[in-house]
Amino acid sequence: MTTRTPDAEPLLTPAEVATMFRVDPKTVTRWAKAGKLTSIRTLGGHRRYREAEVRALLKGVPSIGGDM
Template identity: 50%
Template sequence: MTTPKRPPASPAPPPVDPPLPELVTPGEVAALFGVDAKTVTRWVLRGKLPGVRTPSGHHRFLRTDVDRLLRQAGATP
């Protein structure tokens, strides 16, 4: 008596990368707050809004940080 053959195992699904955080530009932040983009840059220099720099030197901001600052300012994100 022979044992039945098992069907081949299906390959494991490829690993899923975690989603990238949403980044916004100084212009987008400025539009949300009703200020000039240069004001947003000053906020970064004063430590009011943490930001990251792209390899080309541009500022970008985590959407979660911007939403937090909006809540602190009394606005709805």
């Protein structure tokens, strides 16, 4: 179990992001490798994505990484 502070930003798994964009989770991983989406690595080496950034991309807000 992880301990989170109240101000910790929610993180999403590749599967959760993929569901939001209606793509395969491997596509989300490719986006992260290409720099189009920022990923955070867990201690186990798994990728997690900031919910705020993902929601901004869904709304069409341009990111530093450019267009998808």
